[in-house]
Amino acid sequence: MKALYGLYVDAAGAQRAFDLLRSASSELKLRSQQIVVVAGEPHEGYEFFDAQATSTPYRWAVLGAAVGGTAGYLLTTLSQKSYPIHTGGMSLTPAWTNGIIVYEMIMLGAILTTLVVLLIGAGLPNFKGVIADPEVGKGKILVGVVDPPEGLEPELERRLQQAGAWQVKRSATLQP
Amino acid sequence: MQTTAEQIEQDLLRPLFHSSGKYWIAVAIATSLLLAGVAAFGYQLYAGIGVWGLNSPVFWAFDITNFVFWIGISHAGTLISAILRLTNATWRRPVTRCAEAITVFSVLIGAIIPLCHIGRPWLAYWMIPYPSERHIWPNFRSPLAWDFFAISTYLTGSTTFLYLPTIPDFAAVRDVSTGLRKKIYRVLALGWQGTPRQWQRLEVAMHIMAVVIVPVAVSVHTIVSWDFAMTLVPMWHSSIFGPYFVAGAIFSGIAALILAMALLRKFLHLEQYLRPIHFENLGKLLLTMSLLWFYFTFAERLTAWYGNSPPEMAVFWESIRKNFAPLFWTMVVCNFIIPVPILAIKRLRTITGTAIASATVVVGMWLERFLIVVPALEHKFLPYSWGTYRPTWVEDTLMASSFGMMALLYLLFSKFVPMISIWEMKVGLQSHAGVPMVAPAEGQVALEGPQ
Amino acid sequence: MAHKWGMVVDLDRCTGCEACVVACHAENNIPTAGEDQAARGRAKHWIRVERYWEGDFPNPRVRFQPVLCQQCDEAPCEPVCPTYASYHTPEGLNSQVYNRCIGTRFCANACPYNVRFFNFYNPEWDKPLQLQLNPDVSVRSVGVMEKCTFCVQRIKAAEIQAEAEKRELKDGEFTTACAQSCPSKALIFGDLNDSASEVARLASSNRGTKLLGELGTKPNVTYLERGTWEDANHG
Numbered sequence: 001m002k003a004l005y006g007l008y009v010d011a012a013g014a015q016r017a018f019d020l021l022r023s024a025s026s027e028l029k030l031r032s033q034q035i036v037v038v039a040g041e042p043h044e045g046y047e048f049f050d051a052q053a054t055s056t057p058y059r060w061a062v063l064g065a066a067v068g069g070t071a072g073y074l075l076t077t078l079s080q081k082s083y084p085i086h087t088g089g090m091s092l093t094p095a096w097t098n099g100i101i102v103y104e105m106i107m108l109g110a111i112l113t114t115l116v117v118l119l120i121g122a123g124l125p126n127f128k129g130v131i132a133d134p135e136v137g138k139g140k141i142l143v144g145v146v147d148p149p150e151g152l153e154p155e156l157e158r159r160l161q162q163a164g165a166w167q168v169k170r171s172a173t174l175q176p
Numbered sequence: 177m178q179t180t181a182e183q184i185e186q187d188l189l190r191p192l193f194h195s196s197g198k199y200w201i202a203v204a205i206a207t208s209l210l211l212a213g214v215a216a217f218g219y220q221l222y223a224g225i226g227v228w229g230l231n232s233p234v235f236w237a238f239d240i241t242n243f244v245f246w247i248g249i250s251h252a253g254t255l256i257s258a259i260l261r262l263t264n265a266t267w268r269r270p271v272t273r274c275a276e277a278i279t280v281f282s283v284l285i286g287a288i289i290p291l292c293h294i295g296r297p298w299l300a301y302w303m304i305p306y307p308s309e310r311h312i313w314p315n316f317r318s319p320l321a322w323d324f325f326a327i328s329t330y331l332t333g334s335t336t337f338l339y340l341p342t343i344p345d346f347a348a349v350r351d352v353s354t355g356l357r358k359k360i361y362r363v364l365a366l367g368w369q370g371t372p373r374q375w376q377r378l379e380v381a382m383h384i385m386a387v388v389i390v391p392v393a394v395s396v397h398t399i400v401s402w403d404f405a406m407t408l409v410p411m412w413h414s415s416i417f418g419p420y421f422v423a424g425a426i427f428s429g430i431a432a433l434i435l436a437m438a439l440l441r442k443f444l445h446l447e448q449y450l451r452p453i454h455f456e457n458l459g460k461l462l463l464t465m466s467l468l469w470f471y472f473t474f475a476e477r478l479t480a481w482y483g484n485s486p487p488e489m490a491v492f493w494e495s496i497r498k499n500f501a502p503l504f505w506t507m508v509v510c511n512f513i514i515p516v517p518i519l520a521i522k523r524l525r526t527i528t529g530t531a532i533a534s535a536t537v538v539v540g541m542w543l544e545r546f547l548i549v550v551p552a553l554e555h556k557f558l559p560y561s562w563g564t565y566r567p568t569w570v571e572d573t574l575m576a577s578s579f580g581m582m583a584l585l586y587l588l589f590s591k592f593v594p595m596i597s598i599w600e601m602k603v604g605l606q607s608h609a610g611v612p613m614v615a616p617a618e619g620q621v622a623l624e625g626p627q
Numbered sequence: 628m629a630h631k632w633g634m635v636v637d638l639d640r641c642t643g644c645e646a647c648v649v650a651c652h653a654e655n656n657i658p659t660a661g662e663d664q665a666a667r668g669r670a671k672h673w674i675r676v677e678r679y680w681e682g683d684f685p686n687p688r689v690r691f692q693p694v695l696c697q698q699c700d701e702a703p704c705e706p707v708c709p710t711y712a713s714y715h716t717p718e719g720l721n722s723q724v725y726n727r728c729i730g731t732r733f734c735a736n737a738c739p740y741n742v743r744f745f746n747f748y749n750p751e752w753d754k755p756l757q758l759q760l761n762p763d764v765s766v767r768s769v770g771v772m773e774k775c776t777f778c779v780q781r782i783k784a785a786e787i788q789a790e791a792e793k794r795e796l797k798d799g800e801f802t803t804a805c806a807q808s809c810p811s812k813a814l815i816f817g818d819l820n821d822s823a824s825e826v827a828r829l830a831s832s833n834r835g836t837k838l839l840g841e842l843g844t845k846p847n848v849t850y851l852e853r854g855t856w857e858d859a860n861h862g
Contacts, residue, residue: 040370042375057384089702101322104328107391111388137185139182224747225745232741235735295729319733408842558839560694
C-alpha cells in the first residue's frame with residue numbers, strides 16, 4: 001500500500017485539504033475510504049472531526065448495563081433459591097443485599113461493553129499497517145490518500161499543496 | 177504552536193528514554209521493601225496468622241487498616257480524572273494520568289491484602305462464583321462478597337480508564353522508538369493511528385467511563401465501610417460510615433496525589449507542566465475535604481457521646497481519653513490542625529506547603545482507619561473479653577512492603593508510560609486562548625493558539 | 628416436630644468451678660493455648676466462665692457467668708461469612724463448617740458475645756494428651772474458625788441411634804459435655820420444642836433473661852437469675 005499526503009500546521013488547513021479532496025473525489029477517482037486524516041490530538045469544532053461524532057456507544061453501554069444487571073440478578077437469586085442456606089434469620093434472597101451485587105454487575109456490564117465497543121468502533125487492534133508520520137507527533141495534521149490512483153498523483157500533490165501544506169510526502173510502505 | 181507541541185512530546189517522553197541514578201536507587205529500595213514483604217508473607221503462610229499480633233477479640237487490625245487505607249487512596253484518580261473531566265475543568269489535564277495510575281495500583285494493592293490476610297489464603301478463590309462439585313459458593317449476603325464484586329469492578333473500570341487514554345500516547349512512543357521498544361509499544365498501542373473516527377470513539381468511551389467510574393468508586397468505599405457497619409460492634413454500627421469513608425477516601429486520595437505530583441515534578445523535571453496553579457487547586461480541594469472530614473468525625477463522635485450508650489462510650493473514651501488518646505489526637509492534628517492553616521492561607525499554599533499538608537494527611541488518614549478498627553474490637557459488649565492489640569514485626573513488614581509495592585509500581589509506570597497525557601496537553605494548547613497551558617521555558621515565547 | 632436445641636444456665640447455681648470448661652476442652656479437642664499465647668489473648672474456651680467483681684476486701688462480691696455460643700436464631704455471625712461456613716441448621720444450631728472456612732474472621736468480629744475463636748496456629752497438645760483426642764470431633768487446622776457446637780457430635784449420635792431404634796429422642800437421654808460435668812446442675816441442655824423437656828420448662832421461667840437480648844440476636848441460651856447481687860445479699 002502506498003500513501004500520498006500533506007502535512008498541515010493547523011486544523012483550518014487540514015479542513016481545507018479535506019474539503020478539497022472530498023469535493024474532487026469523483027474527478028480524481030477517489031473512494032471516501034481512501035481519504036485519511038491523522039492527527040496527534042482531537043480537533044473539535046472542525047467539520048472533518050465533528051462529522052465522525054457518534055452516540056451509539058452510549059446506547060451500547062446502556063444495553064451492557066442492562067445485561068450486566070440481569071446477569072447479577074439471576075446469579076444471586078437463582079443460586080440462592082436453588083441451594084438454600086439460611087443465615088441470620090434473613091430471607092433467602094434479600095433484595096437489599098442482592099441489589100448491591102446487581103448494582104456492581106450493572107456497572108461492570110457498562111464498563112466492559114464500552115471497552116469492546118471502543119475497540120470495535122476504532123478498529124483496534126489493527127496491526128495491518130497505518131499511515132503515520134513523525135511530524136504528526138510534533139503537532140501537524142496529516143491529510144492524504146491511501147493507494148492514490150495511478151497517474152493522478154501529480155494532480156493530487158498539486159491540490160494538497162494548494163490547500164496550504166507545510167509539506168507533501170509520499171510513503172511507499174505503511175508503517176506497521 | 178508546532179514548537180510547543182513538539183516540546184511537549186519531547187519533555188514528556190524523556191523519562192521513558194533516560195533515567196538518573198537516583199531512579200534506580202529508588203527502584204532498588206522499593207523492590208527490597210516488596211521482597212521483605214513477600215518473605216514475611218511466606219513466613220506467615222508457613223507458621224500461621226499467629227505470627228501477627230491478632231487475638232481474641234481483636235481479629236482484624238493492621239490487615240484491615242491497610243486494606244481500607246489503600247482502597248481509600250485509590251479515590252484520587254476517580255475524583256480528579258473523572259469528576260474534573262465531567263465538569264470540564266481544564267486544569268486537570270497534566271494531572272489525570274498520575275492520578276489514574278495511583279488509583280489502579282492502590283486498588284491492586286488493596287485487592288491483594290484481603291487475599292493475604294485470611295486464614296487459608298490458598299482458598300481465596302472460593303470468593304469467585306464458579307460451579308463447584310463440592311457445592312462451594314459465595315454468600316452474597318456477606319459484605320465480603322460485596323467487596324469482591326465491587327473491587328473487581330473497580331479494578332476493571334479503573335484499569336480501563338487508565339489504559340484507554342494512554343493508547344494514543346503509546347502510539348506516540350511507538351512512533352519515536354526503534355527495535356524492541358518499538359515492537360512492545362506497537363502492541364500496547366493496538367495499532368492506533370489517530371483518525372477522527374478513532375478520536376471521537378475514544379472521547380465518547382472516556383466520557384462513558386467517567387460517568388460510570390464515579391458511582392463505582394463511591395460504591396466501592398461504601399461497601400468497604402459496610403464491612404464494619406453491618407456488624408453490631410459498638411461504634412461500628414453507624415449509618416454514617418458509608419459517606420464518612422467515601423469522604424475520607426477522597427481526602428486521602430487527593431493528599432496522595434499531591435505527594436506523587438510533587439515527587440514527579442522534582443525528579444522528572446516536569447516543572448513546566450505541574451505548575452503551582454495545579455497544587456493550588458488541588459490544595460483547595462484538599463482543604464475542602466479536610467473540613468468535610470472534620471464535619472463527619474465531629475458528627476459521628478457527637479452523636480455517640482450525646483447518646484451515652486455504655487458499650488459505645490467504652491469505645492469512645494478509649495479513643496478520646498484513654499489508651500488510644502495519643503493516636504487519636506495525633507490524627508486530629510494531622511488531618512485538620514496542620515493542613516487547614518497551610519491550605520487556607522494563600523501564602524502558604526505553595527507546592528511545598530501542600531506537599532507537607534498532604535504528607536500529614538496521609539499519616540492522619542492511616543491513623544483514622546486504625547482508630548476505627550482496633551478500639552471498637554478491643555471493647556465489644558462483654559467487658560470480660562475485652563482485649564488489647566500490639567502489632568508484630570510481620571505486620572509492620574507487610575505494611576512497609578505495601579508502600580514499597582506502590583512505590584515500585586509507580587516508578588516502573590513512570591519509566592514505561594508518559595506520566596502526563598501528551599495528547600491531552602496538546603488539546604490544552606489549542607483550546608486555551610490567551611493563557612498558555614504550558615509555561616514557556618526560559619527565553620522562549622509560547623505561541624498561543626492556531627495561527 | 629423438628630428439634631430446637633437450647634440451653635438454660637442457672638446463674639443462681641453456678642459456683643464458677645469451671646468443670647464445664649475442662650469438659651468442653653476434653654470433648655471437643657480444644658488444645659490449651661499455653662501461658663505465652665494465653666497472655667497474648669489467644670486462649671480458646673468454647674465455654675468460659677466470666678467473673679465480674681464488685682466491692683473490695685473484706686466484702687467483695689463476685690458473679691459467675693458461663694458464656695458459650697448462644698446459637699442465636701438471628702445470629703449476626705451467619706450472614707457475614709462469605710463462604711457459608713457459618714449457617715443456621717434446621718434444628719436451630721449455628722453450625723460452623725470447618726471445611727468451608729477460609730478464615731476471614733468476620734464472624735468473630737460480628738459476634739457480640741465473643742464466643743468465636745480462630746486457629747492462629749496448628750493445634751498442639753503436650754504429650755501424652757494427644758492420645759486422648761475425641762475421635763468423633765475433627766481437629767481444626769490453622770486458619771479456621773471454631774466455636775461451641777452444642778456438642779453436635781453427641782446430638783447426631785443420639786439422633787442416629789434413635790432413628791435406628793425407630794423411636795423418638797427422650798429428654799435427658801444425652802447432653803452436652805459441659806452440662807454433663809456441671810456439679811451443681813447449673814447447665815441444662817435439651818430440646819426447646821419438646822414441651823415436656825426440662826429445658827423448655829426452665830426457659831420460660833420468670834427468672835429467665837437473655838444475654839444481650841436487646842441486640843435482637845434471639846439467643847437460644849436462657850440465663851436464670853433471681854435479681855441482682857444486692858437482692859441476693861439482702862434476700
